[in-house]
Amino acid sequence: xxxxxxxxxxxxxxxxxxxxxxxxxxxxxxxxxxxxxxxxxxxxxxxxxxxxxxxxxxxxxxxxxxxxxxxxxxxxxxxxxxxxxxxxxxxxxxxxxxxxxxxxxxxxxxxxxxxxxxxxxxxxxxxxxxxxxxxxxxxxxxxxxxxxxxxxxxxxxxxxxxxxxxxxxxxxxxxxxxxxxxxxxxxxxxxxxxxxxxxxxxxxxxxxxxxxxxxxxxxxxxxxxxxxxxxxxxxxxxxxxxxxxxxxxxxxxxxxxxxxxxxxxxxxxxxxxxxxxxxxxxxxxxxxxxxxxxxxxxxxxxxxxxxxxxxxxxxxxxxxxxxxxxxxxxxxxxxxxxxxxxxxxxxxxxxxxxxxxxxxxxxxxxxxxxxxxxxxxxxxxxxxxxxxxxxxxxxxxxxxxxxxxxxxxxxxxxxxxxxxxxxxxxxxxxxxxxxxxxxxxxxxxxxxxxxxxxxxxxxxxxxxxxxxxxxxxxxxxxxxxxxxxxxxxxxxxxxxxxxxxxxxxxxxxxxxxxxxxxx
Numbered sequence: 022x023x024x025x026x027x028x029x030x031x032x033x034x035x036x037x038x039x040x041x042x043x044x045x046x047x048x049x050x051x052x053x054x055x056x057x058x059x060x061x062x063x064x065x066x067x068x069x070x071x072x073x074x075x076x077x078x079x080x081x082x083x084x085x086x087x088x089x090x091x092x093x094x095x096x097x098x099x100x101x102x103x104x105x106x107x108x109x110x111x112x113x114x115x116x117x118x119x120x121x122x123x124x125x126x127x128x129x130x131x132x133x134x135x136x137x138x139x140x141x142x143x144x145x146x147x148x149x150x151x152x153x154x155x156x157x158x159x160x161x162x163x164x165x166x167x168x169x170x171x172x173x174x175x176x177x178x179x180x181x182x183x184x185x186x187x188x189x190x191x192x193x194x195x196x197x198x199x200x201x202x203x204x205x206x207x208x209x210x211x212x213x214x215x216x217x218x219x220x221x222x223x224x225x226x227x228x229x230x231x232x233x234x235x236x237x238x239x240x241x242x243x244x245x246x247x248x249x250x251x252x253x254x255x256x257x258x259x260x261x262x263x264x265x266x267x268x269x270x271x272x273x274x275x276x277x278x279x280x281x282x283x284x285x286x287x288x289x290x291x292x293x294x295x296x297x298x299x300x301x302x303x304x305x306x307x308x309x310x311x312x313x314x315x316x317x318x319x320x321x322x323x324x325x326x327x328x329x330x331x332x333x334x335x336x337x338x339x340x341x342x343x344x345x346x347x348x349x350x351x352x353x354x355x356x357x358x359x360x361x362x363x364x365x366x367x368x369x370x371x372x373x374x375x376x377x378x379x380x381x382x383x384x385x386x387x388x389x390x391x392x393x394x395x396x397x398x399x400x401x402x403x404x405x406x407x408x409x410x411x412x413x414x415x416x417x418x419x420x421x422x423x424x425x426x427x428x429x430x431x432x433x434x435x436x437x438x439x440x441x442x443x444x445x446x447x448x449x450x451x452x453x454x455x456x457x458x459x460x461x462x463x464x465x466x467x468x469x470x471x472x473x474x475x476x477x478x479x480x481x482x483x484x485x486x487x488x489x490x491x492x493x494x495x496x497x498x499x500x501x502x503x504x505x506x507x508x509x510x511x512x513x514x515x516x517x518x519x520x521x522x523x524x525x526x527x528x529x530x531x532x533x534x535x536x537x538x539x540x
Contacts, residue, residue: 034080035080038068038084039087041068042068046091049061053096058096058097066117066124068084072084073125073126074132077132081128082121082125085125089114092114144264151167159283161280161284162195164276165182169196169197171272172250176265179198181209181251182195183217194248203255204253209235215237217246222237222238222239224251225252225261235252235254236251236252238270240277240280250273317353319349320345320350323343324342326342351393362494373417373498374415376413376415379410380411381404381408384402387422396435398435399436400439401438402443403440403441411450411520420492421495425489429456432459433457433459437457437458439457440454442455445521449501449518449519449520451516454515455515459513460508460513461478462476465477466505473490496519499519502517502518504518
């Protein structure tokens, strides 16, 4: 049945041409007295052009011969005979065949060029689509999947992709058919290695090992080879044309450029992470060593004095030394808490234990914790009569307030005022801490929440540069925000904004979900 269909497909054009010539002859025969033989001959050129456009050169030549025979047999005297009474008609037949052959050749060539142009357009569109897809891919395995799918759709055969490992040995990285074992044999890997080392195509239809059952194309850029794209041509019967080879080379070039881009991006990311890790390590060591040195020296000096000269100190002197030891220990404790909090924030392990928090209680605890080192600074608190409660982690919010108020004390002169004001607007609770200390530039206010960042005007005061970064992370975990700006005439205003769930003050305790735990 298949043979019959194939024969019918190949002879269909010739049968159609014969039928068309016969119908034209039947239609023109009654008009022989009204139409000149020259016009009839010109009409017979029409099926020649039709055959050249739709079926090609060979059917067109067959059409020209059939037209000459029909013209001779039915219209040239003596009729119903292939003999010619006037030999000049032989010249006319030759001219007719020459014109028919020329026009059919031109029409067939135009058709072939049209098909070639459409094929090039399709290839260009396909390459553009592949390039556009590759430009958005940042993962090497997704990139290989995309290349595999595109090649399979374009060529219609099984492929394998080899990439070098850390030791520059080729490894089979991707296969279009996971159930097939093609590409794993020693011979296939040897040919792939040969193409990788030489940077030239090898295997089926190439200049190297052209009888091999596979085609191996190096994925090459101008400076290096990134891998090998292998095609299984074992069952290929269509012939590997020059256009298909050029198409594969273009796909290989795009794949090589995309692999190079992904690898460079990965290397840049690793280099950036390494540089960032080194910078953070250096900053942590510098900050910790500097922050620990002063309280440790105070603790060691005070404790040594108490041990060595117990009889030399009065009770007031001993109390002062003990307070120095306690302050040094508290300072070291705050440093450790800040470091642990930053680690938890960076790793995403900080877990919120939400509860309803009274701002009056939070501020009271904060004032109690900073009382020992506020010296002569005046802390003034302004609370509205019915301050709404906020849903949050009480311990972490206390840490935020203590850090900000401690900074206000640290960077403002003695005997100055520090104002803590609480207000609510637009379903949010605003906590503003303003001091009369150091004024910063606009750029410094924008960068003050970065890890380990310290403004030039504050570097004479000890600190790690972690406090505000921790405050920002904690406030954002509560779906809030924190900002800094200038205070007039001098100083800084820090504003914490926390969301209020109900503007009317009627709250219902929500259940804690897994997404809110921020584990």
